[in-house]
Amino acid sequence: MKSGRAAAAVEDKPVPVPDGILLETRSRLLTPFRLVVFIILLIGTFTIWGIWHRQQVNAARANVMVANEAGMKALEEGDFVVASRELSRARDAVDLLQRTDAEANSIRRHCREAVAGQHLASSFEFLADYAAQSRRGNGRLAARDRNTWLILDATISNPEGAEPAIVDMPLQFEGMRFRIEVDSAIVKAAAQHEQATGKARVLFAAQISEIRAPTAGDSDAVLVLNGKSAFLWTNLNTYSALGYFEERPEALQLTQDLLARQLEFVQGAP
Amino acid sequence: MIRWPTVLITLFVIGTVTTVAGAADTAWSVESFNRRKPDWDQLVGATIRMEGRVSLLGGGQIRLIKCEVPIRAPETMTRSVRGRDSIEVTGHLKRDNNRLVIEADRIRVLPSDLKEFDSRTARLRMPKPSEWYDIGDWALERSTFYDDEELAKKATSAFEHGVNIEWRGLDAADAAGRFELAQKVARYNLPEPLRMELIHEGDRILWTTAARTTPLDKEVVTKLLAKLVEDLPGASQPLASIKGELKDRYDREPLSAYRDSAEDVRVQLHRFFYTSVQLTLILEDAAKDGRNGDEIAMRIDMFVPEYRKLADQYRLQKLNWRLKQAAVATRPEIVQLAAEFRARSLPDQATKALTRWVKAQEPRLRQDGALGLLQLADEQLSLLQDERSAVALLVEANKRDPTFADVTDKLKSLGYSNIGGTWTRMTPAIPLTPVPEVNTTLPGAVAVGMNATAARDAMGGDANSIARVLTRGGVTEVWSYGVPGSSRLIIRLEGTRLTPDLRVVEIANER
Numbered sequence: 001m002k003s004g005r006a007a008a009a010v011e012d013k014p015v016p017v018p019d020g021i022l023l024e025t026r027s028r029l030l031t032p033f034r035l036v037v038f039i040i041l042l043i044g045t046f047t048i049w050g051i052w053h054r055q056q057v058n059a060a061r062a063n064v065m066v067a068n069e070a071g072m073k074a075l076e077e078g079d080f081v082v083a084s085r086e087l088s089r090a091r092d093a094v095d096l097l098q099r100t101d102a103e104a105n106s107i108r109r110h111c112r113e114a115v116a117g118q119h120l121a122s123s124f125e126f127l128a129d130y131a132a133q134s135r136r137g138n139g140r141l142a143a144r145d146r147n148t149w150l151i152l153d154a155t156i157s158n159p160e161g162a163e164p165a166i167v168d169m170p171l172q173f174e175g176m177r178f179r180i181e182v183d184s185a186i187v188k189a190a191a192q193h194e195q196a197t198g199k200a201r202v203l204f205a206a207q208i209s210e211i212r213a214p215t216a217g218d219s220d221a222v223l224v225l226n227g228k229s230a231f232l233w234t235n236l237n238t239y240s241a242l243g244y245f246e247e248r249p250e251a252l253q254l255t256q257d258l259l260a261r262q263l264e265f266v267q268g269a270p
Numbered sequence: 271m272i273r274w275p276t277v278l279i280t281l282f283v284i285g286t287v288t289t290v291a292g293a294a295d296t297a298w299s300v301e302s303f304n305r306r307k308p309d310w311d312q313l314v315g316a317t318i319r320m321e322g323r324v325s326l327l328g329g330g331q332i333r334l335i336k337c338e339v340p341i342r343a344p345e346t347m348t349r350s351v352r353g354r355d356s357i358e359v360t361g362h363l364k365r366d367n368n369r370l371v372i373e374a375d376r377i378r379v380l381p382s383d384l385k386e387f388d389s390r391t392a393r394l395r396m397p398k399p400s401e402w403y404d405i406g407d408w409a410l411e412r413s414t415f416y417d418d419e420e421l422a423k424k425a426t427s428a429f430e431h432g433v434n435i436e437w438r439g440l441d442a443a444d445a446a447g448r449f450e451l452a453q454k455v456a457r458y459n460l461p462e463p464l465r466m467e468l469i470h471e472g473d474r475i476l477w478t479t480a481a482r483t484t485p486l487d488k489e490v491v492t493k494l495l496a497k498l499v500e501d502l503p504g505a506s507q508p509l510a511s512i513k514g515e516l517k518d519r520y521d522r523e524p525l526s527a528y529r530d531s532a533e534d535v536r537v538q539l540h541r542f543f544y545t546s547v548q549l550t551l552i553l554e555d556a557a558k559d560g561r562n563g564d565e566i567a568m569r570i571d572m573f574v575p576e577y578r579k580l581a582d583q584y585r586l587q588k589l590n591w592r593l594k595q596a597a598v599a600t601r602p603e604i605v606q607l608a609a610e611f612r613a614r615s616l617p618d619q620a621t622k623a624l625t626r627w628v629k630a631q632e633p634r635l636r637q638d639g640a641l642g643l644l645q646l647a648d649e650q651l652s653l654l655q656d657e658r659s660a661v662a663l664l665v666e667a668n669k670r671d672p673t674f675a676d677v678t679d680k681l682k683s684l685g686y687s688n689i690g691g692t693w694t695r696m697t698p699a700i701p702l703t704p705v706p707e708v709n710t711t712l713p714g715a716v717a718v719g720m721n722a723t724a725a726r727d728a729m730g731g732d733a734n735s736i737a738r739v740l741t742r743g744g745v746t747e748v749w750s751y752g753v754p755g756s757s758r759l760i761i762r763l764e765g766t767r768l769t770p771d772l773r774v775v776e777i778a779n780e781r
Contacts, residue, residue, distance in 0.1 A: 073565065101506045120740065121741045152738070153740075154736075154739075172778055252610075
């Protein structure tokens with residue numbers, strides 16, 4: 001009896017716990033079961049993605065011809081809304097197919113021109129508005145005009161050097177002088193290339209970015225175009241459809257020659 | 271009464287005996303024997319038959335290539351094997367000092383694999399493709415196991431024979447059969463040119479079938495073009511030009527020209543094929559009267575730029591169509607048309623276009639009386655430089671309304687005077703607006719409201735720098751006269767979409 005009590009006493013005695021050791025430990029994050037579930041999910045995800053991607057590629061192959069034809073037809077008819085939509089589809093398709101052949105590049109070029117043509121700035125009046133507002137002390141570029149496109153056919157004043165290209169187009173609205181600048185390597189390079197023919201004339205499109213107010217050191221307001229959006233124009237038909245008109249054959253020929261050189265330049269660019 | 275248990279047992283015994291007999295008929299290859307390695311211990315004591323290539327021989331032992339179990343045989347048997355390539359051994363598998371060994375009871379010399387191949391092929395009479403493929407499979411398996419290049423070549427030749435027989439047996443219009451055969455060529459690792467020849471022939475069949483359809487099924491041809499780009503390398507890569515002897519031969523006999531061509535030449539043939547299909551598709555849409563010549567030309571330039579001259583012919587067709595429509599054209603359209611004819615060195619066509627247009631305006635303008643006649647005279651002068659006709663119209667206008675000062679002023683500006691009721695030329699013509707000297711600091715005779723031609727004339731020529739901006743509203747041009755950095759004369763012109771004729775809207779000095 002006595003010995004039984006003694007045994008119970010031994011059992012009741014608390015187990016010594018060393019300091020700093022937790023009695024409860026958290027369960028492991030990575031168990032074999034979780035690992036298997038994770039791998040199955042991973043494989044499933046990749047399989048679904050693979051099937052989806054293959055479907056996209058097949059659809060893209062079918063889309064290229066149809067969308068391109070529809071886009072080019074719309075472009076010919078001067079319908080830039082349809083042209084932009086269809087050529088964007090064709091461009092997405094050739095991008096997905098990672099095509100870099102002549103046809104694919106031509107689609108990309110026409111697409112850029114159609115998109116720019118669709119989202120052209122409504123008019124040049126926004127500069128007059130800015131000048132009028134500036135006189136009242138609150139000159140700012142309206143949101144509706146930001147990121148719209150301008151197509152410029154002009155000489156670049158500073159084809160050499162690393163600073164942004166300055167378009168030789170002196171403008172004056174409401175007594176305020178404006179200068180146009182675009183920080184674009186392709187515009188600069190094309191201007192340098194054109195200088196060999198006598199004039200650094202470049203025909204390009206770019207989105208409107210901002211208007212910088214005149215400062216103490218610079219009395220001109222600066223219309224800044226988004227250099228990243230800038231690209232060289234290459235197609236006379238789209239240029240004409242957007243309003244270019246020239247009745248003098250020699251001037252028309254000069255523009256045609258410029259566009260042909262720009263096309264060669266773009267095709268030769270890396 | 272049938273006793274089913276007895277029947278079933280009898281059938282089982284017969285089946286088992288037949289199977290064993292069948293197995294005994296066929297010797298194992300070393301490869302088959304190796305595959306059974308996990309069962310070797312259970313095979314100890316059993317009689318096995320195995321064939322293989324001799325690797326080592328001597329000391330009462332024979333080694334087969336890639337067989338780790340040695341064969342023990344008496345000298346009398348090994349002597350007959352000396353100098354031979356392949357043998358068949360019948361014997362017992364034994365364990366000797368804890369190592370497995372085959373104790374040979376009988377050894378038979380076999381022909382070498384190459385001889386066996388020749389013998390198998392010689393036995394073929396009017397062979398079917400499958401028989402060649404079977405021999406090829408056998409030779410390929412053996413050559414792979416023994417790393418035997420010579421036998422591998424034999425396997426390839428067997429597959430080629432099979433493919434060629436199958437190819438000859440295909441219907442002339444069976445494109446799908448050729449594509450399937452091309453897949454087989456790839457599976458058997460046969461030469462790539464053979465595969466390409468099959469694919470090319472299949473694609474040609476598809477094209478011949480599509481081209482026969484009247485009218486051309488554009489959807490089918492469009493799909494075929496996409497397939498050609500996928501199947502035939504270089505099909506979408508434009509060439510410097512598409513003509514010459516190679517092109518002529520390919521047009522005459524595409525299949526044999528393709529067969530005889532090296533891989534680099536075939537790339538050109540792929541392009542020839544693609545361009546001919548693409549061109550057919552494009553020209554299917556060409557209107558006979560040339561009304562869509564520009565669209566056709568644009569598609570030619572885009573998809574088959576090698577045919578630039580053809581594209582130009584279609585552009586010219588479009589110009590000639592526009593010439594036929596001259597009577598209903600707008601003024602800017604006809605001026606543009608004339609400019610395009612002149613740009614092509616076709617001044618007669620340009621004059622014809624302008625003359626037709628002016629004549630078409632005449633009935634309507636005559637109804638407007640003196641004002642209409644004045645306008646018609648202006649068109650005669652500005653578009654056709656036809657002073658004689660212009661003066662006749664002005665004289666007629668003057669008769670209709672002698673009080674209309676614009677008409678008399680115009681006649682006077684042309685050097686005519688009214689003497690006794692008859693307009694007679696007295697002095698050389700003088701312009702209504704004198705051309706000013708070019709002044710880079712002050713605006714000369716140029717004025718707000720002038721059109722581009724008048725402004726240019728007023729300034730005595732083109733500006734040193736012209737900048738143009740296109741917006742949705744229209745065109746803005748800035749002409750700068752003078753050297754950059756100096757106080758240049760700046761003329762701003764604007765034109766809208768509705769009235770594209772540019773007009774001067776501002777004249778100023780730069781600084």
